[in-house]
Amino acid sequence: MSRLVIDGLKRLKGETEVQGSKNSALPILAATLLNGDESILHNCPDLSDVSGSVNILRYLGCDVAFSGGTLVCNSKNLNKNHIPNSLMREMRSSIIFLGALLARTGSASMCFPGGCEIGPRPIDLHLKALSELGVVINDDHGVFKCHVPDGLHGAKIALSFPSVGATENVMICAVLAEGTTVITNAAREPEICDLADYLNSCGANVSGAGEGTIVIEGVQSLKGTSHTIIPDRIAAATLLAGCAATGGRIKLNKLIPSHLGGVLSVFEESGCDVSVRGSSIVFDSPHRLTAPKIIRTMPYPGFPTDAQAPIMAMAAKSKGTTLFVENIFENRYLHVGGLLRMGANIKVEGRVAVSQGVECLHGAEVEAMDLRGAAALIVAGLGAEGRTTLDGLKYLDRGYEKIEVTLSSLGADVKRV
Secondary structure, eight states: OEEEEEEOOOOOEEEEEEOOOOHHHHHHHHHSSSSSSEEEEEEEOOOHHHHHHHHHHHHHHOOEEEEEEEEEEEEETTOOOOOOHHHEEEEEEEGGGHHHHHHSEEEEEEEEOOOOOSOOOOOEEEEEHHHHOEEEEEEEEEEEEETTTTTOOOOOEESSSSSHHHHHHHHHHHSSSBSSEEEEEEOOOOHHHHHHHHHTTTTTTEEESSSSEEEEEOOOOOOOOOOOOOOOHHHHHHHHHHHHTTTTTEEESSOGGGHHHHHHHHHHHTEEEEEEEEEEEEOOOOOOOOOSEEEEETTTSBOOOGGHHHHHHHTTTTTTTEEOOOOSSSSTTTTTTHHHHHHHHHEEEETEEEEESOOOOOOEEOOOOSSOOOOOOOHHHTEEEEEEHHHHHHHHHHHHHHHHHHHTTTEEEEEOO
């Protein structure tokens, strides 16, 4: 089993490119089922979650090739409409295949999805919304057996919460439905816009992505396409947090700075100098950070829940106190135990965490319990005295492409052993 070994207090410097977005690639991979043709996806990150999606696509009969950041999927020979438990339980986002299979085949069967244990992420929003499109859903002891007896039809769907996954599932399913679908209180994340761009390049008619209301005019068929996946804003935020924890200066290239609006203001409050130059960010951090006052996770364009853990690690050795309020997932402080082992002063009560900055962190043996918690412990290790060893890399590899290689290129002492 692999682990990361981090010798801390190496100031990050230099420049690097940001990987393709995990949270964008996964729904687009599911959507490749719709066109029965070839989709060429550039800037696709090499992650275990992407491998999980590829395994599902191949099980369903698709031809998939992945090399050098370009993934080619031909879904012409799709020949199954069910996904076995072993593939579903690899990741939470596997539920996104439900809408795609229903739109392509008219029926689907799958179990409850897996993923990180960061708190309940109910799929009832997905199921309720899909039922409004004409899907009949039966729960057979945890296996969802779905079919469309009278064909998919457009509907007005009001989400009770702007769920990213539910918005994506409805979009994917509705593009081949008869009539018009209107999603209100839709998620506004950049990944929603990227999915809409992919679908529209296939011949779909989706408008309003990135706003609170999305309108989908159903079409009869889609065609193959070529699409470039957007940069990963959370991976970018993690690299910036690592730089801030070491008092470094780096330049990140090939990203979309506007996608980081809710995060960059926190870095600036901490005393970092952030300069946006086209598709790059030049980031310069002080010797010691000033603690940001309060961070509340919110749906986009607010502060992203996925960035909470690495920012907390950065704030752990800043000057002052930071109040964290987690409004998205109720169990997203799994990284705190590891940070405490490294000398952080953090108290958690329910959805609230109070971090009192300390002078320094110390290396320790720690274990990741979820994806973003793994990133947090890496950030802490970069800014800590001595050596940190991190276990639980199965979580890290879900969302970060060879992060030890990227960090080493920026001057960090990080090895996978």
